[in-house]
Amino acid sequence: VFAAVTIDIDPARPGAVINKNIYGQFAEHLGTGIYEGMWVGPGSRIPNIRGWRRDVVGALKELRVPLVRWPGGCFADEYHWKDGIGPRDKRPVKVNTNWGGVEESNAVGTHEFFDLAEMLGADTYVSGNLGTGSPQEMSEWIEYMTSDSKSTLAELRRKNGRAKPFKVDFFGVGNESWGCGGNMTPEYYVNLYNNYETFLKAPAQYRPKIVAGGGHTNNRWTDVLSKGLKGRTAGISYHYYTIPTGNWDVKGSATGFPEAQWMSTLVNALKIDTSIRENVAALEKNDPEKKIGFLIDEWGTWYDVEKGTNAGFLFQQNTLRDAVVAALHFNIFHAHADRVTMTNIAQMVNVLQAMILTDKDQMLLTPTYHAYKMYVPFQDATSLPVTLRDNVEYRVGAASIPMISASAARARDGKLYLAIVNTNPNEASDVAVNVAGQNVSGASGQVLTAAAMDAHNTFQQKDAIKPAPFKAKAANGTLRLKIPAKAVLVVAVES
Numbered sequence: 001v002f003a004a005v006t007i008d009i010d011p012a013r014p015g016a017v018i019n020k021n022i023y024g025q026f027a028e029h030l031g032t033g034i035y036e037g038m039w040v041g042p043g044s045r046i047p048n049i050r051g052w053r054r055d056v057v058g059a060l061k062e063l064r065v066p067l068v069r070w071p072g073g074c075f076a077d078e079y080h081w082k083d084g085i086g087p088r089d090k091r092p093v094k095v096n097t098n099w100g101g102v103e104e105s106n107a108v109g110t111h112e113f114f115d116l117a118e119m120l121g122a123d124t125y126v127s128g129n130l131g132t133g134s135p136q137e138m139s140e141w142i143e144y145m146t147s148d149s150k151s152t153l154a155e156l157r158r159k160n161g162r163a164k165p166f167k168v169d170f171f172g173v174g175n176e177s178w179g180c181g182g183n184m185t186p187e188y189y190v191n192l193y194n195n196y197e198t199f200l201k202a203p204a205q206y207r208p209k210i211v212a213g214g215g216h217t218n219n220r221w222t223d224v225l226s227k228g229l230k231g232r233t234a235g236i237s238y239h240y241y242t243i244p245t246g247n248w249d250v251k252g253s254a255t256g257f258p259e260a261q262w263m264s265t266l267v268n269a270l271k272i273d274t275s276i277r278e279n280v281a282a283l284e285k286n287d288p289e290k291k292i293g294f295l296i297d298e299w300g301t302w303y304d305v306e307k308g309t310n311a312g313f314l315f316q317q318n319t320l321r322d323a324v325v326a327a328l329h330f331n332i333f334h335a336h337a338d339r340v341t342m343t344n345i346a347q348m349v350n351v352l353q354a355m356i357l358t359d360k361d362q363m364l365l366t367p368t369y370h371a372y373k374m375y376v377p378f379q380d381a382t383s384l385p386v387t388l389r390d391n392v393e394y395r396v397g398a399a400s401i402p403m404i405s406a407s408a409a410r411a412r413d414g415k416l417y418l419a420i421v422n423t424n425p426n427e428a429s430d431v432a433v434n435v436a437g438q439n440v441s442g443a444s445g446q447v448l449t450a451a452a453m454d455a456h457n458t459f460q461q462k463d464a465i466k467p468a469p470f471k472a473k474a475a476n477g478t479l480r481l482k483i484p485a486k487a488v489l490v491v492a493v494e495s
């Protein structure tokens, strides 16, 4: 018998469209996430386009980043947008109180952010300041960005170099209002949200979708907010970080970890599924018409910072384990595509589970970057139900998770794509794939794996881990795949 596991795909019962924004990114004014990592300024000797690093922008373009969230995070609730417009040498220097207490030059502001998003061809998600701002400040930012009138603020935008309104796709009202955003209860926040949201006015064609800042750990914020929101709200956000030990004081190392921490990391990553189910249940109860999305606008691995780096910069290496964590999340997001219509990994460059790491003029692509790139065909694809039979458990001590995770979708190019993760770092898996009503002939795509659980790229060895081509044949209409240990695979299934 060939197969240990059988995957049945049913193209006749398509599910929801996988919103491309599930593959969104998050870029905060934090550490070297923006300054150094992406923004070097137009006068830098590092090649740049109007201040944005040419190498990093090029790599992000190839990733087809659909959406970028900016400027925070915790930073957003202390950000005053007027500090970031006008001539750069006249902008006030502030202290980044959340992240290392370093100086914030305000060199990157509204115009620079939209320049980046437009270069990437990405939608935009701007986080507004609820914690230390005011309804007036927030509504004026919206007016500045979106008004096509001759108002003083719209004219100021023109004077600063932008004739037409910016395209603000999403606008968030506060961030982590239960914590760094103001230590509020959900009952208090929902009143404030309704107050602020009332004044977020924009011409219909430029009006962003408004996002209410939700909770973490359980569904209480989603429940209270979805009962109490009065305005037009596109979604309620949620944050979920994967920490190997589950202990914020000693989170675990990004590299050199034991197998027990490979396992605990994957166990914790998979808990996002329970979080989604619980929160979606609250939404189904309070919003049965499905007007409100469940938007996971921060997620990813969070380890102890690399030795010798600023603890406030959240700089960590990124290994094969991170790629596996990302792919497990993607497969779960696909299964919940009707409500989960946006997510943003934390964060894009040099911070937490990053796509790209930089060192001066050097840049490397992380395993997480490769996972995102392999999953590009799933952007705006139609999810297809997959059933796994005889899935075995991968065990370490008392911990146990399914060895195989999978998802499938019909992409916009008409092809059927299948993604498979083998969570077991020690054993390959034989997988048989049947597509109902189709005589499958083969499959081709890419596989990402390596000899070590913590395989990663360094500035000395930038391609230590990268995807390899993968091809397989079918026998009697059934596809036979050998999935290596600790691997992420994405293939187009051919009939």
Ligand code: AHR
Pocket: 028, 072, 073, 074, 075, 175, 176, 298, 346, 347, 352
């Ligand atoms: O992503 C880093 C931080 O994590 C964000 O600023 C905050 O929202 C969360 O606590």
